[in-house]
Amino acid sequence: MPIDLTYAPEVSSLIERTRAFTRGVVLPIEDRHGGDISAAGGDALRIELQTAAKQAGVFAPHAPLELGGHGLNMSDRAPVFEEAGYSLFGPTALNIAAPDEGNVHMLAHVANPEQKQQFLAPLAHGDVRSAFAMTEPAPGAGSDPAALATRALPTAGGWVINGKKWFITGADGAGFFIIMARTSGDAGLRGGATMFLTPADTPGLRVGRHIGTLDKSMIGGHCEVFFDDLFVPESAVLGEVDRGFEYAQVRLGPARMTHVMRWLGAARRAHDVAVTHVAQRQGFGSTLGDLGMIQKMVADNEIDIAATRALLVRACWELDQGQPASNSTAIAKTYGAEAIFRIVDRSVQMCGGLGVSEDLPLARLSREVRPFRVYDGPSEVHRWAIAKRVVGAAKRALREPAE
Amino acid sequence: MPIDLTYAPEVSSLIERTRAFTRGVVLPIEDRHGGDISAAGGDALRIELQTAAKQAGVFAPHAPLELGGHGLNMSDRAPVFEEAGYSLFGPTALNIAAPDEGNVHMLAHVANPEQKQQFLAPLAHGDVRSAFAMTEPAPGAGSDPAALATRALPTAGGWVINGKKWFITGADGAGFFIIMARTSGDAGLRGGATMFLTPADTPGLRVGRHIGTLDKSMIGGHCEVFFDDLFVPESAVLGEVDRGFEYAQVRLGPARMTHVMRWLGAARRAHDVAVTHVAQRQGFGSTLGDLGMIQKMVADNEIDIAATRALLVRACWELDQGQPASNSTAIAKTYGAEAIFRIVDRSVQMCGGLGVSEDLPLARLSREVRPFRVYDGPSEVHRWAIAKRVVGAAKRALREPAE
């Protein structure tokens, strides 16, 4: 059984259909609306696109077969999600946009049968959207989850949650929330968080303002969310009490990878637009694309695309093997987010004035991809985690007697 | 007479007053309107700000004394313009925004007395704005000026101009235009361009659509401009016929430097916002600003700021000596534009989610400064020019017999 990188025929077929659907159906809509999904119609557009995706047989590649999805593992998601990400609206069309995609993944792993029926099934079918309420404004849980300040206190028949969240993607219009709240210990200590599932219209849950950001393509925006004496019953507990941080890891590793997959598609589009430009534009007595400094940018884009894909292959395979893959997902996320940024930035540069204008999609793609170096853990936090593991192992080795 | 980097007392005073005015009066207005100068009021805001600048004694630092300016040379402009640039609206307030500032500079050098009275005086006073119509859409003059396609043909009593311009900053609302048109030779040949001065309401001159761009702080936008049988009299010729490319150089060297000065101010603001953030935000058991990876970003910003300023000192001094300074301005522009981008990008990163949000000015500053790596000559074109000079000199040296 040697190493094999071939996709199964049904996966190859899904890749091709996703490619055709994204470019033929979704991309023209994105371009017509300048990539702003709210301006383009928000949930009305989403429903329209998802209906088309179902007809094209490309809907929900990640969802379990029994819920109407294609049941792809992480390895097979990579090329499909990348094709969907070629349009900023593609992930929404396939129902694989953040945070719903990651929520489907986690609920499929952790939810009990009742929760699956109540929350996962409609989410997988695109009947509702969802939100994952973990991040908090300072001094709460930002990049450092140990600072979690939202608190759930036990009460008769359930829990009462109080706290404030921030940057909750998709909150406006979500059908339900997954809420991370501290159930034991104090802020600054890692242990003791629990996840709760609750419909959006539960009293005590309030979605506040949208936080304006550089990116505009995520439906439902990035919002503030407030919990004021929010009561949830015992049945709202996802998995077990005090195991929230653990489940977050179940969600975060794969979610980081699917973010890379989707945005890599966006980066590839930027690259394609730029290459097409320099392949025809004349200047300095040459076609721009035959000039060395342009060739360098083209080649560096190709290298960054190839390396990002190759790191995804590794991390996804580890995840599919059931490994935690903390290191390989941190590496693929960090490299990927920075590579994607560089690819789009070079594409902008290759197109000069056109590149910074709205006459091409490059300027908006440069806005869209910048936050990914922060979202899902800033590069600095991932590097810190990577280094801690390596240096920690070296310290232990130094303390051990050599055999 | 050893090397001296001290500013004269009156310049130091103007720096201080500009600093106080920009931060006290202009910056709050920018922040209130999210940096979009059209949304903030456009020319109405400009007039209000310029009136305030006159009262504060900081208006028109670059304009000749006889026109009410401070008559600063390039060396002294550097710190003053940097302080003005600390707010995106500061240059407009002081009447030193592009393209007016460069046009004042060029008209002061090239225009005849009548032209100075008709065009330069009201421009220097802020009574009108102006536009410099050189750049053309493909296949015309973009980064490669030799491709100039707009043509002026001699006719009885003057010239008839036909052509199309693109990316003309400030065109919408400008009182007059400086038009670069070919008066001899063919597109692709460098020689044979002339500059013409003409009021904006001249028949045959039409301002088209705004080209949407990443930057939003330049009044009058970046527009398409059309010349359809535009007649201008002989007196419209700026300087002499066929010397347009030469005058463009008179304008471009200094204009590149003042762009660097202004945007360096914007980068410094981004840096200050980020440093203030990390000096107080807690995380990972520390103040963020005491963590090594953050310290690296802070230090790299300081290095980039210092190097940009130092390169400006050199290039401005050469310009003040009457040298063409082609090399030193190309170096300062290329390094400066890339450094400014890096500074703002690191500042965004230091602030995490806040950094990519509209809750801080960093996201918009990141949009604003990106195009500078393209405007006034893409980095690639400057590097090409720098290398050509060096390699060309080496080729000549190889051909010469050693003494």
Place this chain on the structure above:
Amino acid sequence: MPIDLTYAPEVSSLIERTRAFTRGVVLPIEDRHGGDISAAGGDALRIELQTAAKQAGVFAPHAPLELGGHGLNMSDRAPVFEEAGYSLFGPTALNIAAPDEGNVHMLAHVANPEQKQQFLAPLAHGDVRSAFAMTEPAPGAGSDPAALATRALPTAGGWVINGKKWFITGADGAGFFIIMARTSGDAGLRGGATMFLTPADTPGLRVGRHIGTLDKSMIGGHCEVFFDDLFVPESAVLGEVDRGFEYAQVRLGPARMTHVMRWLGAARRAHDVAVTHVAQRQGFGSTLGDLGMIQKMVADNEIDIAATRALLVRACWELDQGQPASNSTAIAKTYGAEAIFRIVDRSVQMCGGLGVSEDLPLARLSREVRPFRVYDGPSEVHRWAIAKRVVGAAKRALREPAE
């Protein structure tokens, strides 16, 4: 059959044995001699090490089974060669150093049975070394093979070769040479080269001076080689006349990859040395390895190692599929050579004064890996080739009518 990155048990076992052998047997010898293989004994040391490798069952992992090798495909070579490369002398010990390893690979593909018996068998067994004589001094074939100037003219019963080669690795002490010579066309034209096999002691073949280089670990050095009316019989032709450039490609793609594998091992050693250092050295009130700027370097090394490996996986799999893999090998070589350089450079920096001293192996590793950004095609040439393919495809697409 999903994607699978698992190595077969016998490969895993060979990886482990190679690791133990390299670290236990080879590395101490390298360290004792400061990495200079000539000073350490040259061929005498080689024979000693290869004998030990045979006893350890790790000799010739790449050679065909029938010649006493392990018959590994490219995918399986990657981890084995990386382990061997952990010591600069490891590849020599396993008989997988350049150029012998690549010559074994090519001869196994192209040579006829007699040639295999005469040249390949003793080479695979380590009885002789070989050289691949392609590169020429200016204005001959350097990075641009089309400039090939060495010429072979047909004569009675064979060919007469005249020309000068340069940078011929392993020439001093080689048992035979593979000579690339032009058999049709003129210098500057790609077509028309032939490879010839000839013993080193053939009259008319002369090995000149060693060209001193930054690297010191390749046995036989990098030499000048002269052909003065060198006669070779018809039987010396490798494969067919005029197909030399084609066979060079057969050799070069895999040879590039094995270079990356070996030097990646060297980079990993540098990284390990540095991590061990910073895991114990105290300074600035901390263990160095817990300081953020050091952590950044550690993490960036991990990322570069992971990305290089991941790109190797891709390129090797394509080669194993029988694909030309021009793009994926160019990408893996370019990224790998630059990443390896960065890894070693950061490792030096992490160790400060010790890092630039001979008290640690880092200074010599930094010398050793630098040339790889030039050897086997400078990064610039690979980038040019990568870009040409992409831009060329875009040009063709623009010319084609859309379906």
Place this chain on the structure above:
Amino acid sequence: MPIDLTYAPEVSSLIERTRAFTRGVVLPIEDRHGGDISAAGGDALRIELQTAAKQAGVFAPHAPLELGGHGLNMSDRAPVFEEAGYSLFGPTALNIAAPDEGNVHMLAHVANPEQKQQFLAPLAHGDVRSAFAMTEPAPGAGSDPAALATRALPTAGGWVINGKKWFITGADGAGFFIIMARTSGDAGLRGGATMFLTPADTPGLRVGRHIGTLDKSMIGGHCEVFFDDLFVPESAVLGEVDRGFEYAQVRLGPARMTHVMRWLGAARRAHDVAVTHVAQRQGFGSTLGDLGMIQKMVADNEIDIAATRALLVRACWELDQGQPASNSTAIAKTYGAEAIFRIVDRSVQMCGGLGVSEDLPLARLSREVRPFRVYDGPSEVHRWAIAKRVVGAAKRALREPAE
């Protein structure tokens, strides 16, 4: 008095003479000996070169006039030292190599008349060399001077010094040592060091092995030095007791700048060699120097040279004004050391195989300049110091009530 960057005529003349002397007299000797100053003759060569420098009127540009030097301030040293540094042996020829040059600078500021006569005068004249014994092996004073472990205890009529130093440049053959030893406080505390002046032949002072390093051009090597009950009289105290760290700063700021000046000269030579190469070498249907990727490297070298010089101008001017210039020297050192490395590395790359060979001086220049990113404070330590100042100021500003 506007900003002025003109050198006085006598300085310009000295620059020109230094240039002619370095290139005409010194450089051929360096090239003949491959840049290894010990192999080239060590002190015998030094005396020969210094005699020639005296005849050429370029000796000791930094030394006080009364000691036969040219008495240049820091600003004027910059261009002269850069010209001397064009050859690796140039600084030795002019008596401005490390550590003598910095020692002359410090003794001129701090020594008393007797010490000046005994130590400074012969040093300034080139009659002896000197060493500055500060750096210690772990866990002593490396990058973190507070770890100083060498201790001087008061005794009758003087002090007894015990300790071990490391990486002491020029120790082998030095006529006298400046020793930094702790006279109060404990290791880990900053206060309480004193400098002592003592002849090299004082009993109890022993020079140990040379530490082999990547650089080979510093006379006397980098050595271990041991103090075993080394007695020095009261008169050996340089300046005042317990003010050693303060004096070290007097030395280190300027010494960092002169290091940058000298190595910038070496980098310029590398650049010149590479530019001359690409200006004549043909390949890929062009002169290499006309290819875009080569042009990019040429231009980036020019930018790095210009920025390093410009930062030197700033820092030197501050030093000449009597400012501590801690920030500007840290910035110029950090940027300069990294830029110099990049310049030489690109020069190597531009020359391909020749670049990594000993047929050109580039390979050895790449070895020589690498350690500068560590010597005189690793880049990481300077960045840490730069950031601490900025973040510290921001913290204080946050605590202060706004006016």
